[in-house]
Amino acid sequence: MSLYRVNNPRQSWYGESIGILILDAAYPCIPGNVGNASTFPFPVRYKEVAGASIDRLLNQRDATLVKPFIDAAKALQDEGVKAVTGACGFMALFQRQVAAALDIPVFLSSLLQIPFIHNTVTPGRPIGVISANADALTPHHFESVGVAPTIPLAIAGMQDQAEFRSAILEEKGTLDSALIEAEVVQVAKSLLQRHPLVGAILLECSDLPPYAHAVQQAVGLPVFDFITMIQYVHAAVVRRPYHGFM
Numbered sequence: 542m543s544l545y546r547v548n549n550p551r552q553s554w555y556g557e558s559i560g561i562l563i564l565d566a567a568y569p570c571i572p573g574n575v576g577n578a579s580t581f582p583f584p585v586r587y588k589e590v591a592g593a594s595i596d597r598l599l600n601q602r603d604a605t606l607v608k609p610f611i612d613a614a615k616a617l618q619d620e621g622v623k624a625v626t627g628a629c630g631f632m633a634l635f636q637r638q639v640a641a642a643l644d645i646p647v648f649l650s651s652l653l654q655i656p657f658i659h660n661t662v663t664p665g666r667p668i669g670v671i672s673a674n675a676d677a678l679t680p681h682h683f684e685s686v687g688v689a690p691t692i693p694l695a696i697a698g699m700q701d702q703a704e705f706r707s708a709i710l711e712e713k714g715t716l717d718s719a720l721i722e723a724e725v726v727q728v729a730k731s732l733l734q735r736h737p738l739v740g741a742i743l744l745e746c747s748d749l750p751p752y753a754h755a756v757q758q759a760v761g762l763p764v765f766d767f768i769t770m771i772q773y774v775h776a777a778v779v780r781r782p783y784h785g786f787m
Contacts, residue, residue, distance in 0.1 A: 552621040557586040558779045559771060560617030560625040562610065562632065562649065564593050568709055569716040573751030575628040575767045580750070583775055586622055588613045595710060598631050599677045610635045610649075611642045618643050623778040625649075626771050630672065630745035633682040648774055651745050651767045653686045655694070658765055662740030667693035669732050669739040669762075671725065673709065673746035674700040695736035697728050699746065709748050722752045729756045741765065 563576055570576030578585055590606070590613045597603040610632070614625045625639070627649035640647040658668050672678050675698025680690070688694075699705040702724035708716040725744075733739055744753060744766040757764045 549619060549621060551619045555621060557584045557621065558623050559583065559585045559775055560614070560620070560622030561585055561587050561628055562613050562617070562625065563587050563589050563628045564595060564598065565589055565591065566595050566712055568712045568714065570748075571716070571718055571751055573753075573768070575626075575747035575750070575771070580768065581771070581775075583779070586617060586620060588617050595629075595712070598629060598634075599674055599710075602634060602677075602679075602681075604634075607635050607638050610639055614639045614643055614647065618645055624774050626767070626774070628747045628767070630747070630767075631677070631682065633686045636686050646774060646778065648770060650682075650686050651743065651747070651765070651770055652683060652688060654743060654765050654770050655683070655686070655688045655692060658741050658743060658763075659692045661763075665693065666738050666740030667695045667736055669729070669736065669742045670694055670696045671728055671732065671742065671744050671746070671749065671756075672696060672698045673705075673748065674698050676700055678745070695732060695739050697732040699725065699728060699749075702728065705748075709746075718751065721748075722755050725749055725752045726755050726759045729760050733760050 572579050591609045593606050593609060597606060617625050624646040630651045633650035633652050636649045639649060655668060675696050704717050704720035705724050707713045729742060741763040742756060744750060747767045750766040750768045753764045753766050
């Protein structure tokens, strides 16, 4: 192809395929975290959602955040991304409103993968969900991303794990990755002890993908997270020609 056109007169640069809505929070985002651009093998573009703190989203479930979410997502669309994702599973609350406001795919929450995962495991086996804060995860979060109440779930949370709570939920300013890895592995093992029929694990929180490998090594199950979802959608919105031989 040799002829190219301007798709959007407000777009001044190109090549960033996935837009990521990020919370108004401050803690270290290590490689593997959705908030670290080096996690991805393709260019991404970030946009902070004004005023969307961890407290307002997780604890308060502040419905007035819908406007800044839509505004930030529209800004990413205007800047030329091909799809918009989130960086917190609790963004599920605004999935439908943001998707309705944009003309490109929107996939704000890792929880969107649950119906897909459900159809890949043996019927009747629950999906294990490890959340940043299981106490804050409500039926409305699941309903907002199309998770039917008939899908069996086994939910565990990281809210009582000391390093995760202080580093992520309380934003103390430092993060001991080895400690968090040990915490999430223990949470996963405990989840399987309580629910031995779990057929797959979903890490709801965007801070947990760095530990997906360790979790899988510990429990021997498929492990899904934000990164599996983002890579899947990217593969759909940026198709590449195949090269090979016969």
